[in-house]
Amino acid sequence: xxxxxxxxxxxxxxxxxxxxxxxxxxxxxxxxxxxxxxxxxxxxxxxxxxxxxxxxxxxxxxxxxxxxxxxxxxxxxxxxxxxxxxxxxxxxxxxxxxxxxxxxxxxxxxxxxxxxxxxxxxxxxxxxxxxxxxxxxxxxxxxxxxxxxxxxxxxxxxxxxxxxxxxxxxxxxxxxxxxxxxxxxxxxxxxxxxx
Amino acid sequence: xxxxxxxxxxxxxxxxxxxxxxxxxxxxxxxxxxxxxxxxxxxxxxxxxxxxxxxxxxxxxxxxxxxxxxxxxxxxxxxxxxxxxxxxxxxxxxxxxxxxxxxxxxxxxxxxxxxxxxxxxxxxxxxxxxxxxxxxxxxxxxxxxxxxxxxxxxxxxxxxxxxxxxxxxxxxxxxxxxxxxxxxxxxxxxxxxxxxxxxxxxxxxxxxxxxxxxxxxxxxxxxxxxxxxxxxxxxxxxxxxxxxxxxxxxxxxxxxxxxxxxxxxxxxxxxxxxxxxxxxxxxxxxxxxxxxxxxxxxxxxxxxxxxxxxxxxxxxxxxxxxxxxxxxxxxxxxxxxxxxxxxxxxxxxxxxxxxxxxxxxxxxxxxxxxxxxxxxxxxxxxxxxxxxxxxxxxxxxxxxxxxxxxxxxxxxxxxxxxxxxxxxxxxxxxxxxxxxxxxxxxxxxxxxxxxxxxxxxxxxxxxxxxxxxxxxxxxxxxxxx
Numbered sequence: 001x002x003x004x005x006x007x008x009x010x011x012x013x014x015x016x017x018x019x020x021x022x023x024x025x026x027x028x029x030x031x032x033x034x035x036x037x038x039x040x041x042x043x044x045x046x047x048x049x050x051x052x053x054x055x056x057x058x059x060x061x062x063x064x065x066x067x068x069x070x071x072x073x074x075x076x077x078x079x080x081x082x083x084x085x086x087x088x089x090x091x092x093x094x095x096x097x098x099x100x101x102x103x104x105x106x107x108x109x110x111x112x113x114x115x116x117x118x119x120x121x122x123x124x125x126x127x128x129x130x131x132x133x134x135x136x137x138x139x140x141x142x143x144x145x146x147x148x149x150x151x152x153x154x155x156x157x158x159x160x161x162x163x164x165x166x167x168x169x170x171x172x173x174x175x176x177x178x179x180x181x182x183x184x185x186x187x188x189x190x191x192x193x194x195x
Numbered sequence: 196x197x198x199x200x201x202x203x204x205x206x207x208x209x210x211x212x213x214x215x216x217x218x219x220x221x222x223x224x225x226x227x228x229x230x231x232x233x234x235x236x237x238x239x240x241x242x243x244x245x246x247x248x249x250x251x252x253x254x255x256x257x258x259x260x261x262x263x264x265x266x267x268x269x270x271x272x273x274x275x276x277x278x279x280x281x282x283x284x285x286x287x288x289x290x291x292x293x294x295x296x297x298x299x300x301x302x303x304x305x306x307x308x309x310x311x312x313x314x315x316x317x318x319x320x321x322x323x324x325x326x327x328x329x330x331x332x333x334x335x336x337x338x339x340x341x342x343x344x345x346x347x348x349x350x351x352x353x354x355x356x357x358x359x360x361x362x363x364x365x366x367x368x369x370x371x372x373x374x375x376x377x378x379x380x381x382x383x384x385x386x387x388x389x390x391x392x393x394x395x396x397x398x399x400x401x402x403x404x405x406x407x408x409x410x411x412x413x414x415x416x417x418x419x420x421x422x423x424x425x426x427x428x429x430x431x432x433x434x435x436x437x438x439x440x441x442x443x444x445x446x447x448x449x450x451x452x453x454x455x456x457x458x459x460x461x462x463x464x465x466x467x468x469x470x471x472x473x474x475x476x477x478x479x480x481x482x483x484x485x486x487x488x489x490x491x492x493x494x495x496x497x498x499x500x501x502x503x504x505x506x507x508x509x510x511x512x513x514x515x516x517x518x519x520x521x522x523x524x525x526x527x528x529x530x531x532x533x534x535x536x537x538x539x540x541x542x543x544x545x546x547x548x549x550x551x552x553x554x555x556x557x558x559x560x561x562x563x564x565x566x567x568x569x570x571x572x573x574x575x576x577x578x579x580x581x582x583x584x585x586x587x588x589x590x591x592x593x594x595x596x597x598x599x600x601x602x603x604x605x606x607x608x609x610x611x612x613x614x615x616x617x618x619x620x621x622x623x624x625x626x627x628x629x630x631x632x633x634x635x636x637x638x639x640x641x642x643x644x645x646x647x648x649x650x651x652x653x654x655x656x657x658x659x660x661x662x663x664x665x666x667x668x669x670x671x672x673x674x675x676x
Contacts, residue, residue, distance in 0.1 A: 134498035135561035136637045140621045177622045186573045
């Protein structure tokens, strides 16, 4: 009786362990698949409006620079929506192939919120951070180009906060701080060093 | 076993035996105060490696021993461990006492150890293995754990004079100088200084004897003084002048005539010798500590620099090299990690602040660009005297000017070593949280090949440049603390 009980308990334990390992591998597999698939969810409705000339501050990994580029894009009248469209145009430069500062094809800007007149909150997609190249310089260039492009085109905005998929994140890809608010003055100083 | 199981008369003896056994076990397992190390001296590089103990024998990691000489790769394949250096191969098998190096069989005085995919060979076999891999002559000083490659050696002569003693070396030297009562001690970690271990007695009014010895990867010259002594270095670092410390020159006793009277008893040397600038940069002081923070580690691999090269491994190897360089200049170093372990970013800053380090260097590696990028915190400077409580998020504000000055020096030293360097500010965690001069060093490849970022020679040159900059910056950093 005792022997049968021991064998039965052992078999049950083994079954639990095998099932646990199987579930864990399924979860890992699903997570890996979700990260590699392009994010095809619609983010926002296309905007319409008269074409406007805006300046994008475009990053270049080699030799490490952020340079102004004038483009003409259709912009809505709402300032937050304008900010979003301008940043989407900027990220569009990075998802092209080839690009001097490559970001994953599904990287995008989900939204821009204006808070209190001087602060902008930029919400990026999960793929924007998950597939971002890792490195102090590349991450710094991304942050500087986003902040400078936004503050240059939205008068009054002096501080920028970057979120990933609606949530605060410690770093962009292991280096650049995403828990802080970026101040336009310190970003200007960085851009001066890059010139 | 319970005490009650022993017969009443033997309980006391059993207890005593158990306590003695426990003490023996504790003593045997207590970590040694001094980490065992091997120093290797080559024509271009000198470095130290940690020595570990396995079954009563001393072992050293073969990959780390070869890294400073160029690209080397190793992989474990079951019980086999294969290493490739330049176009030469070496192969060992776990627990086997024979290996194959550059096509030749090499006997090992103990079994080959495979530990976490690191191949360890008995220390006594290393001279033969390095000799074959580097095709060079080796000379091993076993008692001092010092290995000399390619006939490299720095000899010296002692020239006794009335107002002191001149030590002349055949190559520039960079010893750590310290004083103890009656002694001036020079420790050579990175210099291949050699001599017969002996005591040279002198009939000199200041110096009674010089003793040369080797131990634990270091050579040591101890100058016994009759008065407090001071060491002064020539500009080319090939000569050291031993003179009386300031204020003691007038107390120099007259020269002792041979056979007339015994030498006077040594008097205590000045414990706090006011050092001249050249000496100041060489003498370690309690309180001046550099923290090396090898970026990432453990679960956080950092950037994937190539298919097989992870940032966390590159930063750790570089941190170890930089530690050796700084220690060779007499600078105390603490590491945020010395193994592949996870350390939270904020914990790294907390460690630096708790240790009250003078300089914090966080080390990173990248595949983009060329050379070395030096980063300071992206923060506005704030006035105010350091000390007291500081806000966590802006702890760096009071030190950022000091950080920028150090970054300037590092870039200048990199230029002297012909390494491209640039200087930027960056929003890198945790620079803002460090209450000390704080920089990030990002090492990029030296050539098109990304793997050059992990090349031993390249990392060694960068480490040498940074260490020299820290030595130059030290007086300013100390003054501003």
